[in-house]
Amino acid sequence: MNTVLSRRALLATLGAGAVAGLAVRPRIGHADPAGVRARLDEILGGASLQDGKVEIDLPEVADNGATVPMTVRVDSPMTADNYVKAVHVLADGNPFPTVAAFNFSPRCGKAEAGLRIRLAKTQTVHAVAIMSDGSAHGARRQVKVTVGGC
Amino acid sequence: MATPNIKARIPKKAGKGEVIEIKCLIEHPMETGRRKDDAGNTIPRRIINRFTCAYNGEEVFSSDWDTSVSANPMLSFHIRAEDSGTIELKWFDDDGSVYSFSGDIAVA
Numbered sequence: 001m002n003t004v005l006s007r008r009a010l011l012a013t014l015g016a017g018a019v020a021g022l023a024v025r026p027r028i029g030h031a032d033p034a035g036v037r038a039r040l041d042e043i044l045g046g047a048s049l050q051d052g053k054v055e056i057d058l059p060e061v062a063d064n065g066a067t068v069p070m071t072v073r074v075d076s077p078m079t080a081d082n083y084v085k086a087v088h089v090l091a092d093g094n095p096f097p098t099v100a101a102f103n104f105s106p107r108c109g110k111a112e113a114g115l116r117i118r119l120a121k122t123q124t125v126h127a128v129a130i131m132s133d134g135s136a137h138g139a140r141r142q143v144k145v146t147v148g149g150c
Numbered sequence: 151m152a153t154p155n156i157k158a159r160i161p162k163k164a165g166k167g168e169v170i171e172i173k174c175l176i177e178h179p180m181e182t183g184r185r186k187d188d189a190g191n192t193i194p195r196r197i198i199n200r201f202t203c204a205y206n207g208e209e210v211f212s213s214d215w216d217t218s219v220s221a222n223p224m225l226s227f228h229i230r231a232e233d234s235g236t237i238e239l240k241w242f243d244d245d246g247s248v249y250s251f252s253g254d255i256a257v258a
Binding site for chain 1: 169182184205208209210211212213214215216217218219220221223224225226227228229230232
């Protein structure tokens with residue numbers, strides 16, 4: 001009898017803990033918050049996201065979130081039949097997840113672009129490259145932000 | 151509104167087929183529409199929402215911007231130089247203004 005009760009109590013505590021854990025999770029800013037996921041689905045339009053080919057350069061720690069230098073680079077020959085169409089940049093901790101999109105053409109010669117962006121808080125920045133054959137490649141990078149700027 | 155200050159680096163000459171880097175900066179507040187002034191009124195959103203680069207009239211690169219782009223946006227990108235001509239950069243403001251800057255390039 002005693003053991004049954006304590007097991008029940010233990011299970012109840014565990015259950016409550018799990019629920020609390022779930023509720024807290026989005027606030028930690030881990031994984032992809034809803035806004036970024038919705039925007040990603042829109043960009044991908046059914047294509048599956050693969051790893052590799054894309055690189056994001058961002059400082060590990062950004063002292064000033066109002067102006068954070070970012071460079072995205074995609075490994076591509078940039079020829080007429082094999083090039084990067086666009087690179088979309090999303091920030092999952094900003095009030096609006098869409099940051100910018102770079103639309104390349106074979107005439108760019110190199111799929112690389114740099115821009116200074118705003119980051120509201122410590123978060124993950126995502127870059128998704130859409131290739132000319134319709135495939136999608138992605139990369140993500142965490143940035144610690146000391147003073148937010150949005 | 152007066153034309154904002156634009157600083158851009160467009161190479162004066164390049165070899166045929168050479169990939170050149172273009173860097174440009176435009177002075178602009180990029181108001182997000184989320185800030186309030188001292189009286190507590192929301193400052194309306196006014197950002198540059200699009201940038202384009204045309205090489206002899208053909209659009210070769212463009213970029214769509216949202217409110218998460220810093221004030222005084224600084225952008226860098228690449229173009230392959232094929233012919234001598236003009237490179238024209240354009241910024242499109244929320245208020246309908248278009249700011250432009252162009253430079254000539256000689257391709258040997």
